[in-house]
Amino acid sequence: MDSSKSVLVVDDSRLTRMIITKLIRTHFVDWKITEAANAKEALACVDKEPFDFISLDHNMPDRTGYDILPLLTQSQPMAHIGIFTANIQAVVRKRFEDLGATFYGKPINEAMILRFTNRGE
Amino acid sequence: MTADIFTEDYCDTLCELFNIGMGRAAVSLSEMVDDEVLLTVPSLKAVDFNTALSIFNTNSPGKVNAVEQSFEGQFSGNAFLFFNDESSLQLVRSILGEDSWSSELGEMEQEALKEVSNIILNACFGCIADILSCELESGVPGLITGEINEVFDIDRLCIGDEPLVLTLSMTFSLPSKKITGQVSLIMASESIKRLIAELERFTTLYV
Numbered sequence: 401m402d403s404s405k406s407v408l409v410v411d412d413s414r415l416t417r418m419i420i421t422k423l424i425r426t427h428f429v430d431w432k433i434t435e436a437a438n439a440k441e442a443l444a445c446v447d448k449e450p451f452d453f454i455s456l457d458h459n460m461p462d463r464t465g466y467d468i469l470p471l472l473t474q475s476q477p478m479a480h481i482g483i484f485t486a487n488i489q490a491v492v493r494k495r496f497e498d499l500g501a502t503f504y505g506k507p508i509n510e511a512m513i514l515r516f517t518n519r520g521e
Numbered sequence: 522m523t524a525d526i527f528t529e530d531y532c533d534t535l536c537e538l539f540n541i542g543m544g545r546a547a548v549s550l551s552e553m554v555d556d557e558v559l560l561t562v563p564s565l566k567a568v569d570f571n572t573a574l575s576i577f578n579t580n581s582p583g584k585v586n587a588v589e590q591s592f593e594g595q596f597s598g599n600a601f602l603f604f605n606d607e608s609s610l611q612l613v614r615s616i617l618g619e620d621s622w623s624s625e626l627g628e629m630e631q632e633a634l635k636e637v638s639n640i641i642l643n644a645c646f647g648c649i650a651d652i653l654s655c656e657l658e659s660g661v662p663g664l665i666t667g668e669i670n671e672v673f674d675i676d677r678l679c680i681g682d683e684p685l686v687l688t689l690s691m692t693f694s695l696p697s698k699k700i701t702g703q704v705s706l707i708m709a710s711e712s713i714k715r716l717i718a719e720l721e722r723f724t725t726l727y728v
Contacts, residue, residue: 412562413537414530418727459540461562486537486544491557506541507652 527567542645588638598708
């Protein structure tokens with residue numbers, strides 16, 4: 401896993417963005433990490449550059465992760481998208497998995513980040 | 522102590538912990554009523570007591586049924602779960618079965634409302650305590666029915682001489698059953714300081 405990858409971290413919580421960024425940097429020092437604090441910023445980011453991984457929150461103030469997932473997928477078909485959400489109800493998980501995303505329930509831990517980042521390899 | 526002690530970063534951290542806690546609580550509630558629970562984005566304000574009353578009056582106008590549960594540990598406070606009359610009855614019917622068609626909250630309905638609130642609040646605060654590596658003991662839930670001013674009785678709440686209040690609110694709903702509830706948290710100044718210390722300790726891990 402020597403080649404540098406790029407990650408987009410989408411979450412309205414600064415804490416969660418910090419946690420994901422820190423855990424990724426612990427294992428992949430050279431990876432480029434971009435943060436988006438809401439759905440609008442996320443859509444602007446994917447319009448600008450390609451990403452290998454996108455971590456996506458569901459419950460955000462402007463639009464939900466579920467709303468923008470098809471737009472992200474359309475814009476970045478090669479990116480592996482992981483949903484990181486506190487809303488861990490079975491019906492919510494299934495809805496995301498039906499759209500091809502991988503689902504991770506918060507709180508986020510190192511094992512989750514390793515699973516997420518290894519998916520694209 | 523003024524409201525600005527609770528900075529934007531503390532607000533963000535506590536909102537996210539609350540979001541995770543309510544996510545856990547939503548799973549429990551969803552299993553009880555066999556339906557999806559919709560959650561709003563949490564909002565948090567550190568305000569004086571009168572401003573808190575005004576916020577709660579706006580969020581939950583008129584008569585409410587509030588289940589109150591105290592929690593104590595590294596920090597302490599009172600958590601409230603609000604329902605209006607219709608939501609209370611719908612929730613109780615969803616859990617006790619459609620045969621329960623009482624038009625008001627009788628003794629059994631009140632017990633059911635307290636128990637479901639107990640499960641929701643403990644799921645939420647148990648999760649927050651786990652993440653912060655704290656231990657929080659919850660008290661026995663009590664049901665208060667009345668206007669917001671009666672629910673938030675400053676003398677009963679014992680929130681000290683500097684009644685800065687942390688109002689943390691999140692709404693959950695079950696659209697198919699017309700059930701809407703709101704969880705709120707009220708903490709006194711001294712306890713907010715202890716909570717800030719715990720949040721600082723936690724966020725340091727990720728800086």
